[in-house]
Amino acid sequence: MYLRKCYRAKDGKRHAYWALVESYRTARGPRQRVVAYLGAMDEAGRLGVKAAAGGSGMTDGEARLFEPSVEPRWVTVDAARMRVARIRDFGGPWLGLQIAQELGLPGFLEQTMPSGREQVPWPLMSLILVLGRLIDPSSELRLAEHVYEHTALTELLGVPAQKVNDDRLYRALDALLPHKEALQRHLKQRLGDLFDLKYDLLLYDVTSTYFEGRCEANPQAQRGYSRDHRPDCKQVCIALIVSRCGMPLGYEVFAGNRTDVTTVQEIVQKIESLYGQAERVWVMDRGMMSRGNVQFLKEGGRRYILGTSKGELKKYERHLLDQDWTQVHEGLEVKPVSAPDGDQETFILCRSADRREKEKAMHEKFRRRIEEGLTAITGSCDARQQDPIRIAQRVGKLLGRNTRAQGAFEVQVQTRPDGGAQLRWRPRQAWLDWSSLSEGCYLLRTNIPAGSWQPAELWHAYMQLTQAETAFRIHKSDLQLRPIWHQKEHRVQAHILVCFLAYVLWKTLTLLCQRAGLGDEPRKVLDELGRIKLVDVRVPTHGGPVLHQRLVSRPTEHQAILLHRLNLRLPTDPLNTACSEDF
Numbered sequence: 001m002y003l004r005k006c007y008r009a010k011d012g013k014r015h016a017y018w019a020l021v022e023s024y025r026t027a028r029g030p031r032q033r034v035v036a037y038l039g040a041m042d043e044a045g046r047l048g049v050k051a052a053a054g055g056s057g058m059t060d061g062e063a064r065l066f067e068p069s070v071e072p073r074w075v076t077v078d079a080a081r082m083r084v085a086r087i088r089d090f091g092g093p094w095l096g097l098q099i100a101q102e103l104g105l106p107g108f109l110e111q112t113m114p115s116g117r118e119q120v121p122w123p124l125m126s127l128i129l130v131l132g133r134l135i136d137p138s139s140e141l142r143l144a145e146h147v148y149e150h151t152a153l154t155e156l157l158g159v160p161a162q163k164v165n166d167d168r169l170y171r172a173l174d175a176l177l178p179h180k181e182a183l184q185r186h187l188k189q190r191l192g193d194l195f196d197l198k199y200d201l202l203l204y205d206v207t208s209t210y211f212e213g214r215c216e217a218n219p220q221a222q223r224g225y226s227r228d229h230r231p232d233c234k235q236v237c238i239a240l241i242v243s244r245c246g247m248p249l250g251y252e253v254f255a256g257n258r259t260d261v262t263t264v265q266e267i268v269q270k271i272e273s274l275y276g277q278a279e280r281v282w283v284m285d286r287g288m289m290s291r292g293n294v295q296f297l298k299e300g301g302r303r304y305i306l307g308t309s310k311g312e313l314k315k316y317e318r319h320l321l322d323q324d325w326t327q328v329h330e331g332l333e334v335k336p337v338s339a340p341d342g343d344q345e346t347f348i349l350c351r352s353a354d355r356r357e358k359e360k361a362m363h364e365k366f367r368r369r370i371e372e373g374l375t376a377i378t379g380s381c382d383a384r385q386q387d388p389i390r391i392a393q394r395v396g397k398l399l400g401r402n403t404r405a406q407g408a409f410e411v412q413v414q415t416r417p418d419g420g421a422q423l424r425w426r427p428r429q430a431w432l433d434w435s436s437l438s439e440g441c442y443l444l445r446t447n448i449p450a451g452s453w454q455p456a457e458l459w460h461a462y463m464q465l466t467q468a469e470t471a472f473r474i475h476k477s478d479l480q481l482r483p484i485w486h487q488k489e490h491r492v493q494a495h496i497l498v499c500f501l502a503y504v505l506w507k508t509l510t511l512l513c514q515r516a517g518l519g520d521e522p523r524k525v526l527d528e529l530g531r532i533k534l535v536d537v538r539v540p541t542h543g544g545p546v547l548h549q550r551l552v553s554r555p556t557e558h559q560a561i562l563l564h565r566l567n568l569r570l571p572t573d574p575l576n577t578a579c580s581e582d583f
Contacts, residue, residue: 001021002023003020004021015040017040019038020035020036021035036550038548078542082537082538083537085535085537088154088155088534088535089152089533090151091531091559092134092151093151093152093153094532095530095568097156099509100505102508103504103505103508105127105501108183112182124159125164125168125169129169129173130505133498134479134506137479137480140170144164144168148164149161155534176498187504188275198243201243201280201281201283201464202271203244203464204239204264204267204468205285206237206238206287207227207237207475208224208236208238209484210233210483211233211234211485212233212483214234221492222256223257224255224256224259233483236255236484237256237260237263238251238475238496239252239253239254239267240468241271248471248500248504252270261288261290264296268302281305282304282305283306283462283464286308286309289306307444307462313442313443316340319335319349320351326455328459328460331352331353332351333350334458336348336455346446348444349441350441350443350444350459351440359440366402366404369401370402374398377394377398377423388413388415388421391413391423395413407428408427408432411424471503474503479503481496506522510522513525516566525562532552533552534552555570
């Protein structure tokens with residue numbers, strides 16, 4: 001460390017003051033940062049700083065700044081005038097950076113992203129995007145104008161707040177996107193080493209997220225089935241692959257009008273091109289199942305566990321009546337049955353008490369709605385002459401709004417002798433009987449050889465699909481993936497990539513918490529440690545300079561326990577958290 005004389009214009013005059021500066025090395029060469037601003041000092045004051053900071057590690061040139069012939073002068077602090085100048089959020093950004101460094105993300109970005117003539121390296125700007133999405137998810141504009149300057153990212157990353165603007169963040173998105181596949185490969189390898197993850201079971205699911213705006217420049221923005229209940233907005237579909245513990249392995253973005261079943265072959269081939277074709281088991285729900293997809297999986301020698309359509313249950317009506325079920329746990333039973341066409345597959349019948357109650361309530365609700373609607377239509381036909389075509393249309397709309405129970409009634413629209421409509425309907429007892437028998441039941445199919453996995457193991461593997469559903473929920477709630485405000489295709493894809501990387505940090509913190517016995521809710525840990533602040537303290541002295549010190553707030557007992565369990569230590573040297581900006 002050494003002293004640097006700085007100058008500042010004030011009231012038309014040039015004033016000099018001293019700053020304590022530290023030199024350090026980075027991958028891009030030597031850099032300097034201001035450790036503390038010391039104000040105007042005489043030679044004795046500078047010697048006092050030398051004694052306080054210590055002379056170790058200084059070069060001869062730095063040591064010449066201190067005159068050995070002058071005795072150091074000690075000053076007393078004016079405690080009554082001590083002030084806190086700035087308070088920034090420290091714990092959340094610091095924790096996010098610790099996780100990113102554990103994953104080797106900063107180093108990987110520095111090695112992968114080419115450097116040019118930019119004032120701020122793209123790896124640093126990319127880290128700002130990812131950490132901002134984790135700690136305070138918002139738009140790039142809000143990140144630049146509000147979030148960044150109110151956090152300690154300036155000190156942690158060494159990028160001044162005035163250098164972070166929305167234009168530079170947008171260009172960082174453009175620079176990051178081409179490295180998507182390399183990032184996925186790096187993270188898979190690093191996470192596998194850190195947590196001994198096994199990628200033998202791949203869980204695949206698809207969701208959608210919608211846009212604000214017309215998105216005319218994005219051909220992938222289309223209207224389709226909206227999981228967000230926003231059919232009025234254009235959307236894209238996101239296909240996500242996670243491991244059995246929910247750690248994301250990769251993702252793809254599809255057009256918003258793409259159906260789930262058409263994505264399977266493309267995503268399987270994509271994963272195999274990235275990581276090779278190994279002995280993996282693909283797990284997908286019934287929305288992915290088609291005859292062509294099953295044949296594709298079989299021909300490639302791939303193993304799978306798939307959900308089947310509700311109609312497949314009809315083939316096993318006799319088995320549903322039998323009593324030879326195996327109990328997995330209270331309220332859940334399974335039973336292996338042979339393939340209906342004699343194929344080398346195993347079908348697993350599953351019966352859930354909780355699911356039975358849910359489906360029973362849904363059937364009853366929709367059946368009651370149809371019955372009330374048919375009764376009202378019948379009354380209107382009896383009250384006055386009605387057009388049979390209009391009555392048929394009303395009946396069709398009623399059944400279309402309540403498809404869950406549209407088979408529960410037999411409905412006929414007839415024409416009376418006077419030309420009016422007559423509605424006749426009655427319950428279908430066969431439908432009611434089958435509904436009562438099949439409620440809570442579903443069917444799985446797999447080509448895993450019989451005896452390799454027990455039926456209970458197959459069911460547990462299929463239920464891991466909830467990990468993919470959880471990942472989508474966190475993307476949309478905690479990381480605020482939606483709505484998307486970008487209008488260009490490559491910016492949308494880069495936005496989703498940043499959310500994906502933030503979710504990797506989120507899931508890494510989840511596994512760290514589980515390992516430390518802290519549960520599996522990282523948001524609570526992130527919020528608690530996020531209360532740790534970075535403060536600038538102004539220390540006036542009697543008749544001497546005003547000292548400025550940058551300090552990390554002392555953690556509470558609860559925060560200290562979390563840090564200890566996670567094997568993390570806050571910076572204890574306030575000089576290491578100082579930045580190069582005047583304050």
